[in-house]
Amino acid sequence: MALLEIKDLHASVADKPILKGINLTIKPGEVHAIMGPNGSGKSTLSNVLAGNEAYVKTAGQVLFDGQDIDDLAAHERACAGMFLAFQYPVEIAGISNMYFLKAAVNAVRKYQGKDQLDAMDFLDMVEDKKKIVKIRDDLLERAVNSGFSGGEKKRNEIFQMAMLEPKLGILDETDSGLDIDALRIVADGVNALRSPDRGFLVITHYQRLLDYIVPDHVHVLVHGQIVKSGGKELALELEDEGYASWVDEKGA
Amino acid sequence: MKIEDEKSFDELTDKEYKYGFVTDIESDSLPPGLNEDIVRAISKRKNEPEWLTEFRLKAYRHWLTLEEPKWAKVEFPPVDYQALSYYSAPKQKIDAPKSLDDVDPELLATYEKLGIPLGEQEVLAGVANVAVDAVFDSVSVATTFKKNLEELGIIFGSFSEAVKDHPELVKKYLGTVVPYKDNYYATLNSAVFSDGSFCYIPKGVKCPMELSTYFRINAANTGQFERTLLIADDDAKVSYLEGCTAPQRDENQLHAAVVELVAHENAQIKYSTVQNWYPGDKDGKGGIYNFVTKRGHCRGNNSKISWTQVETGSAITWKYPSCILKGDNSVGEFYSVAVTNNLQQADTGTKMIHIGKNTKSTIISKGISAGKAQNSYRGMVKVVETAENARNFSQCDSMLIGDQCGAHTFPYIDVSNPTAQVEHEATTTKIGEDQIFYCNQRGLDTEEAVTMIVNGFCKEVFRELPMEFAVEAQKLLGISLEGSVG
Numbered sequence: 001m002a003l004l005e006i007k008d009l010h011a012s013v014a015d016k017p018i019l020k021g022i023n024l025t026i027k028p029g030e031v032h033a034i035m036g037p038n039g040s041g042k043s044t045l046s047n048v049l050a051g052n053e054a055y056v057k058t059a060g061q062v063l064f065d066g067q068d069i070d071d072l073a074a075h076e077r078a079c080a081g082m083f084l085a086f087q088y089p090v091e092i093a094g095i096s097n098m099y100f101l102k103a104a105v106n107a108v109r110k111y112q113g114k115d116q117l118d119a120m121d122f123l124d125m126v127e128d129k130k131k132i133v134k135i136r137d138d139l140l141e142r143a144v145n146s147g148f149s150g151g152e153k154k155r156n157e158i159f160q161m162a163m164l165e166p167k168l169g170i171l172d173e174t175d176s177g178l179d180i181d182a183l184r185i186v187a188d189g190v191n192a193l194r195s196p197d198r199g200f201l202v203i204t205h206y207q208r209l210l211d212y213i214v215p216d217h218v219h220v221l222v223h224g225q226i227v228k229s230g231g232k233e234l235a236l237e238l239e240d241e242g243y244a245s246w247v248d249e250k251g252a
Numbered sequence: 253m254k255i256e257d258e259k260s261f262d263e264l265t266d267k268e269y270k271y272g273f274v275t276d277i278e279s280d281s282l283p284p285g286l287n288e289d290i291v292r293a294i295s296k297r298k299n300e301p302e303w304l305t306e307f308r309l310k311a312y313r314h315w316l317t318l319e320e321p322k323w324a325k326v327e328f329p330p331v332d333y334q335a336l337s338y339y340s341a342p343k344q345k346i347d348a349p350k351s352l353d354d355v356d357p358e359l360l361a362t363y364e365k366l367g368i369p370l371g372e373q374e375v376l377a378g379v380a381n382v383a384v385d386a387v388f389d390s391v392s393v394a395t396t397f398k399k400n401l402e403e404l405g406i407i408f409g410s411f412s413e414a415v416k417d418h419p420e421l422v423k424k425y426l427g428t429v430v431p432y433k434d435n436y437y438a439t440l441n442s443a444v445f446s447d448g449s450f451c452y453i454p455k456g457v458k459c460p461m462e463l464s465t466y467f468r469i470n471a472a473n474t475g476q477f478e479r480t481l482l483i484a485d486d487d488a489k490v491s492y493l494e495g496c497t498a499p500q501r502d503e504n505q506l507h508a509a510v511v512e513l514v515a516h517e518n519a520q521i522k523y524s525t526v527q528n529w530y531p532g533d534k535d536g537k538g539g540i541y542n543f544v545t546k547r548g549h550c551r552g553n554n555s556k557i558s559w560t561q562v563e564t565g566s567a568i569t570w571k572y573p574s575c576i577l578k579g580d581n582s583v584g585e586f587y588s589v590a591v592t593n594n595l596q597q598a599d600t601g602t603k604m605i606h607i608g609k610n611t612k613s614t615i616i617s618k619g620i621s622a623g624k625a626q627n628s629y630r631g632m633v634k635v636v637e638t639a640e641n642a643r644n645f646s647q648c649d650s651m652l653i654g655d656q657c658g659a660h661t662f663p664y665i666d667v668s669n670p671t672a673q674v675e676h677e678a679t680t681t682k683i684g685e686d687q688i689f690y691c692n693q694r695g696l697d698t699e700e701a702v703t704m705i706v707n708g709f710c711k712e713v714f715r716e717l718p719m720e721f722a723v724e725a726q727k728l729l730g731i732s733l734e735g736s737v738g
């Protein structure tokens with residue numbers, strides 16, 4: 001069974017149609033990359049999948065792990081194993097990152113019928129996962145994303161993903177704003193999480209990330225449609241040629 | 253807000269008031285109306301000495317010359333003071349219960365239902381280390397741990413008892429912090445106060461347990477006017493908790509209490525309130541009018557008074573727990589969380605009056621509004637000429653949930669000594685949809701997300717509450733207290 005099956009998905013934001021018939025299937029173990037010009041609808045796609053209600057699905061069907069996502073509220077999708085690493089992670093004052101994560105981990109575990117982690121188990125897990133993304137301790141103690149640098153926020157997203165162990169990780173431009181070393185660390189983190197039963201949808205503008213996280217498939221999203229799909233070599237092509245041919249075609 | 257969020261917000265703000273039951277108990281009430289005869293009748297029922305009757309009458313006569321204050325940012329139809337009954341006491345087997353065995357089982361059941369342990373066994377069994385004075389309508393029905401406290405010389409019990417057993421103390425302190433002429437509601441209270449708690453901590457005694465008063469309004473159409481007087485003598489220390497609930501009724505009920513605190517040299521008083529009077533329904537029907545005057549007097553040098561309040565109930569809250577910092581080096585603190593939703597209105601804050609040298613005050617106020625509620629912070633920091641090197645820090649934060657509510661801040665600063673340092677900071681935040689979605693995406697439902705965010709917002713105040721109350725406050729806001737992991 002496919003992990004994610006998107007069939008003829010249409011979606012609007014503020015009554016403006018953005019996604020115009022997306023078809024995409026991700027099988028367990030696969031990494032798919034989406035590339036595309038600014039404003040083409042990449043973040044819209046990730047928001048629709050994750051259930052942000054500012055983004056309205058107007059047609060089509062999305063099955064996540066066999067379930068129609070229309071039947072799941074945003075938090076249920078998360079609990080069922082969908083994780084979105086945000087392009088712009090949100091700051092939440094007054095709540096420590098650790099506290100937030102413990103609540104999140106236990107909410108997910110509760111949904112999945114697993115025991116709640118107590119403080120000790122949780123700390124053990126943190127120690128374990130910290131190695132994956134090398135996140136600094138002070139960032140764990142601070143309020144969620146508050147005053148984090150751009151790169152620190154992105155790293156925190158991947159740390160959260162490691163903690164929540166999702167089935168599907170959607171990474172929306174996680175590489176943007178990362179320095180070269182951080183890019184390497186984040187990519188290594190994602191690679192460490194790759195497994196036969198876990199899939200990834202990696203949104204990026206840069207081929208460089210795909211040198212580290214090697215995708216099985218690459219899709220080009222322009223004007224809310226996937227205009228081309230291919231293997232990892234497609235990313236290299238795009239790096240050379242840009243999106244001009246599709247953008248011109250559409251007259252944008 | 254999006255549909256789903258809205259629904260969840262509503263659920264959150266519409267939580268049924270679970271203390272809204274009425275206890276079916278016979279009561280001894282005075283007929284409605286207010287005049288000198290009623291004032292005398294209250295005094296007589298309580299077998300009060302002449303001087304106290306006179307105190308009441310003076311207050312009543314002064315009250316007749318006053319008008320209801322209009323400056324607070326709250327709106328309500330005029331209160332008909334003649335329609336209220338000014339005294340209601342549950343009829344008990346024996347007039348003044350000597351022990352819990354004498355307390356009407358209906359009453360004990362009521363407090364049990366409210367989660368207030370009045371049985372000393374359960375308390376001793378480790379449920380809580382709190383001595384409780386329970387006030388039902390107008391009278392104190394039970395005080396626990398009296399003996400243990402007496403051994404230390406601590407006087408803790410109902411106000412009426414104190415008038416009987418320690419008239420010299422009551423006479424010496426009553427009205428010295430909140431004079432009977434103070435304001436409309438305090439004056440009314442001085443005339444008709446029914447009962448309340450009295451507490452005296454003698455020199456050098458650190459009270460080993462939390463002292464607590466639990467107020468319950470039960471009878472309909474009855475005003476509740478309790479009076480609390482708490483004195484910490486030189487080098488004494490006490491932590492005092494106050495909780496309150498009322499049944500759900502369609503009409504508004506008036507609650508006009510007065511609390512006076514006196515801290516002598518080196519004494520410390522921590523006074524915490526979790527106010528959960530019935531707030532009215534979501535259309536604004538019913539609910540308690542909570543017009544309260546609370547003031548502490550740091551009389552001695554190096555004394556300290558700290559107010560912590562979590563205000564979640566009442567249709568209208570009008571309340572400014574204040575500190576008069578008279579002693580040199582004395583310290584006043586005010587930590588407040590005021591939550592209003594639906595049509596609730598709160599106008600609350602504090603006054604810090606710096607008189608002594610090197611006096612210090614801290615104000616941390618967190619106002620949370622949801623629904624169509626209005627939440628105002630009103631605070632005054634006054635530094636008089638004698639207050640060399642006075643320091644104040646005020647932080648007033650408002651949080652809005654939804655876009656139909658309002659938050660307002662009215663800071664007044666009046667400084668007459670150039671060495672003073674007064675700092676005021678204020679912020680307003682909105683719980684953003686993006687924050688909620690972020691939490692949703694990590695597996696938390698909207699309710700959990702909101703309570704978590706609100707909780708984080710109130711953290712600085714919650715950590716000032718004694719453990720026993722922190723738990724109650726946490727239940728009240730329907731949120732799990734934020735703590736560090738581990």
Ligand SMILES: Nc1ncnc2c1ncn2[C@@H]1O[C@H](COP(=O)(O)OP(=O)(O)OP(=O)(O)O)[C@@H](O)[C@H]1O
Pocket residue numbers: 013014016018036037038039040041042043044045054087
């Ligand atoms: N909340 C919103 N209100 C109005 N328009 C929006 C909103 N969110 C997105 N859009 C519009 O939808 C289009 C697609 O935006 P989206 O964020 O999906 O692009 P993107 O492909 O992620 O771009 P980028 O590479 O710059 O991140 C843009 O034209 C954008 O302005």
Ligand SMILES: [Mg+2]
Pocket residue numbers: 042043044087172173
């Ligand atoms: Mg984007």
